[in-house]
Amino acid sequence: MSGLELYAQGIPYVFTPDVLLYLLIGVLAGVVVGSLPGLSATMAVAVMTPLTFSMDTIPALALLLGTYCAALFGGSISAILVNIPGTPGAVMTTLDGYPMNQRGEAGRALGLATVGSVLGGLVSVIILMVAAPPIASLALKFSAQEYFSLALFGVSMMAYVSSGSLVKGLLSGMIGLLLATVGTDPTTGSLRFTFGVTELLSGFSLLSVMIGLFGLTEVLISTERIVTGKKIKPQLSKMLPSFSTLFKHKGTIVRSAFVGTIVGAAPAAGGTIASIISYGLEKRLSKHPEKFGTGIPEGILAPETANNASTGGSMIPMMTLGIPGDAVTAILIGALLIHGLQPGPMLFTQQPHIVSSIFLLMALANILFLFIGLAGAKLISKLLNVHPGMLYPIIALLCIVGTYAAQSMLFDVIVLLVFGILGYILNKVGIPAAPMVLGLILGPIVESSFRRSLIMDNGNLMTFFTRPISAFFLILTIFILISPLLGKLKTYIIKKIFNKEVTV
């Protein structure tokens, strides 16, 4: 199928009243949730997922993608108005957004954040549309060995970029892979680790685990610090930046859009890392780096553009290879699986209208939150005055009800509570939850690919290294795993050669 044919496939599916309505609801929900400190884009998409069960696939995607794109932008609202990032990706926005607000230019700051996010998101969607089909074509040639290596690379990468030590991240990932083995072995039909519990025959409910670890855990963590300050009354006038302002900072916008897309495309890296790298890059390239942090437009445009540009980038590995680009796309994979879709290259050949719809929905979502962000900022700012004590029980309720709604089984609620508590404990001991979720999602791929590869090559483990793409990803994985040791070795060698103390 030619490129243009692919892009047009989704038009009759997307431009219908119900799909556009769900997209609007998703964008609204995303902006609201993203703007509330303590709630994240990951949680927003996780809680939205069970609401999509009774929907058709494309309306479901509209709701989820709208929430995803808008929530990343929504974090900038509280970052600018109250100096607290609504989402992790808005951390860098506080550095210049809040000082600009303190000068009485809150409207200008929000306008820059909104337009930057929209432009970053749109550029990344264009790159996604151009890059995804050829990567998918290449991925069609993948065999079991490549899928195994790639999935393992994804889990390792998530462990590497997660907070805490690499050992803890890998421990989390391996536990996820082990949890994925619970239930019936697909090859032999044997029961594994069910301990006599009938509900575990089909394994742990992916949705319950995801909402538990990303939704309920975050609620529990947020209740540790209930912050209630004075009511905010922001001065929100002259929000839309002029064309001349945007043209003056075109370099920042373009560079940040590309940085965000590329960083987002790396498995496990997401908007937060993209915004940090982009901010650092712009500061380094600026003729006046000392002005960063005082409330300059570049200090807002760089992180916000990169943050939203990561959305398209993250979708590239998710759609073409079935490997998530960040925690949110890990949940989107779970959502697609629940709707009977298998992310990966076959999606492009078997269901091109789904692929095309995703492109169109993401582009429309970015355009929608331009209007909602600018028009709704005053209303959204009032939400920041809502007492968190009122919000958290409601979010916990939505987590529980959403999980129950999937199969009307109280067992799923029990799993949700168990993993919510587990996620909280893991957070306290410094073990990240994201690798565990990724391990659970990719576990079936890792196991089936591994076993199939061995069957195909008579149990020869070298089969993973004789195929070049598989070998490449395995070597990359090994490099990630030994990188802390390499760092220490480098320090040791420099110390020995130059007889210097070196801090890394």
Next chain:
Amino acid sequence: MKKIVLWMDSIVAIFFLSVAAIMYYESSRIYTGDGFAMDPASYPMLIISIILLLALLLLVGGIRNNLRKTPINQASEENDEGSAIVEEVSPNYKNPLKMILLLIAFGFGLGYLGFIVSTLVMIIVGTLMLGYRSYVRMTIGAIVVTLVVYFGFSYLLLVKFPSGLLF
């Protein structure tokens, strides 16, 4: 308490070593010896072995880090932690514990009191627990949210909630 925090990595490692050992034993009970690819237990055993190795690394790392710390180093770390970040609000660890107990009670309540009553009670108790004191707004909010969620999920998403003694 400080000692527990210092040895946290080691405690976590020992926990995972124990769990891995139990899981390895469970795997051995389904082991058939039909070769790695066909045996249902071989792959889990491989993953468990990696978990054991990682837990050991964590244990060794935890013990080594704690043995390296001298009283001076520990004191300077404590001072650094105190001065590095000024937190506006100290964490209140009782709140998450209260929320967990409340949610467990809510789970039980669903089966006995039904969705509407359990939800109303959960929201009101949870809101009070987290420090909100505007009783009128809280009650109105709880009623509105409960009814919206109930009717939204029941009639729009066709979810059948458990009914209890009341409704």
